[in-house]
Amino acid sequence: MSAAGEEATLKVFESDFYISEMTKVWDEGQKWSEWVKELIKRFNLGRSVLDVPCGVGRVSYFLSKEGFNVLGVDISDRMISLARKNVPDVSFLKGDMRKLGDIVGGQKFDVVLNLFNSLGYYSEEEDLQILSSLRQVTKGVAVINLDNRDYVLFNLPDVKYAYIPPYMVIDNSRFDPMTSRVQVIRKYVDGKGNEVGSIEYSQRFYSLHEMVNMVKKAGFEVLGVFSGYSWKNFEIVDPEMTLILSPST
């Protein structure tokens, strides 16, 4: 992705609107923390966790309350400063998930988390770079949680309305079948009906078979695929896929 494209993507993540949306889904961090607890039990793993990208720290917060040894990484200054404020007990580092080896200085983690649809904002080559970078810092398992392209294809409305207080959030989405990228224009409307802001981004959505190819190229093998933060085996009609990966030998 070009430098200008990267800057535009970062602007989206750093906008007040996006941050208020992330804060609204804070409690979901607890569900993920419970899921990770079970993951560690099932796969007999140690307790060091890398949360990347960590966003506002909602998953790190609940994991640290459970006594896990957590490090959070995010590229955004704003996200990192909010995460430090929200979760003072956890260390957070500003850094690029495409280059994790440089950021964590040779450390490897029992669990590496890449949650909440955090791939697809860059090019496909860069997504592979992110997966290789996650592989570099994984000694136990890596977890990738993404929206399922096949679900998105059949269920994404052209226009979607959601009330995320204090705004009505209106997404206009266009799926491009040539690239499997969705172009989203999101508008925020206040209680008086005035548009008070908007963000625009493009995201590549992946089908499971594409993810399986990519993670293999990055040096992982797939241990299991589940539906969101449940332990139900993933099916093609599910909105989210959660891949559990281990470094291939």
Ligand SMILES: C[S@@+](CC[C@H](N)C(=O)[O-])C[C@H]1O[C@@H](n2cnc3c(N)ncnc32)[C@H](O)[C@@H]1O
């Ligand atoms: C969808 S949010 C998910 C955050 C977190 N995983 C959660 O569940 O709350 C995506 C995050 O990716 C971060 N991000 C985008 N590009 C990144 C990069 N190259 N390296 C690290 N973080 C990045 C953004 O700043 C944003 O906080």
